[in-house]
Amino acid sequence: MNSNNSEDLEVEPRVSEKLASRGTMEYSVRYLRCLLRMLGVWPLVAGGNPSQLDKLIGTIMRPVALFYSTLVLLPMFAEVAAQRAPREELISLVAPLAYQAFNVMKHFFLLLRIDIIKTSLKHMEIDWENIDNDKDRGIMVKSIQEANKLAIIITISMYVGGTLHNFILPALADSYVNEFNETIRVLCFPGGDFFLDVQANVVFEIVFVTYWMSDMFVVTVSMALFTLALILLRHSCGQIQILISNLGNLVDPDQDIIVIMENSIGPIVRHHARLLTFSMHIEKILKEVCAMEVICDTLILCFLGYVCIMDISNYDLTTIFTYVMLLVTIAFNLYLYCQIGEVLKEEYQNVGAAAYMIDWYKLPTKASLDLIMIMNMSAQPRQLTAGGMMELSRTSYVSIMKTSFAYLNMLRTMA
Helix, strand or coil: CHHHHHHHHHHHHHHHHHHHHHCCHHHHCHHHHHHHHHCCCHHHHCCCCCCHHHHHHHHHHHHHHHHHHHCCHHHHHHHHHHCCCCHHHHHHHHHHHHHHHHHHHHHHHHHHCHHHHHHHHHHHHHHHHHCCCHHHHHHHHHHHHHHHHHHHHHHHHHHHHHHHHHHHHHHHCCCEECCCCCEECCCCCCCHHHCCCCCCHHHHHHHHHHHHHHHHHHHHHHHHHHHHHHHHHHHHHHHHHHHHHHHHCCCCCCCCCCCCCCCCCHHHHHHHHHHHHHHHHHHHHHHHHHHHHHHHHHHHHHHHHHHHHHHHCCCCHHHHHHHHHHHHHHHHHHHHHHHHHHHHHHHHHHHHHHHHHCCHHHCCHHHHHHHHHHHHHHCCCCCCECCCCCECCHHHHHHHHHHHHHHHHHHHHHC
């Protein structure tokens, strides 16, 4: 008996140490920090005083990331404007052109929202510091772990899909001889020959790697914003679960007479007010990004689906696999943005439901009025919108997919 008690006492400190190591702000943003550092943005949003080395790296990486993100736009626009290729090939250019262009716009929106992102991360840091027990810390750690795991899966899928499309497939593609009896090697993006002799030996290798690096920076922008959205959502969900737990502790349903301290409801009301402020920050950060995501993914699913259908007739299994992987990843990425909006709305509504489901009528009058205020505020759902034009939810995801496939059918008919 004593040995079992001693083992339990040894396990509890180990669990507490594990929660203490994972239940920190540093743990929750570790993957986001890596992505934002690649874009040179992290020193601008990090709390405290970044080191001189971080500031120097950020100063160098910001213009480099912008340069590589916009590098392929001019050659692709030139290729489309010149209309040298057949119509089917020009149609196949729309998906990568839209992806590059809209992600460049998302990059600029990311830089425009630096201040509000920094405020939100500071808000998260204060929330972590206010946690004073292992139960609440465990809730937050579990919530953040779900966000990090999902972000890793989607990020790896996007990097692998981008590398397959922009590096592996062009490298495996056979060269061909044009009408001038010149051997042409394939690049992932056309139009470079308007500005350089891209078929020259050294120039081709430089342009080939440069195009791939450009796509990797574009993917980094997309995944940094997606990871940021996931972390903000899961942090908000964890805080809501803690708030609901605190609401449940206000009243013991087994007691007929409730004695409540006057200041016990105050922290709950302040916590709810902080959550409402945090939800407004999420909307401000993501509304333009979500608008770009909806428009971009609708176009990409349409035109990439068309290219995939055309390649099926050619029995090019490697190309078909790559396009299907990109289609599934982009569709799932769009679904997750819509799911973020759905969960955000449901979780904030759950606060009002939890406040109502306790025996609030047993509380003193002043405390009951405070809970009624929480119920009224929760009755107005917090929504994530695409530029304020449409609410992101599972219903809107179905509508977006229907629209994309309708455009695909129209494109097949016209082509």
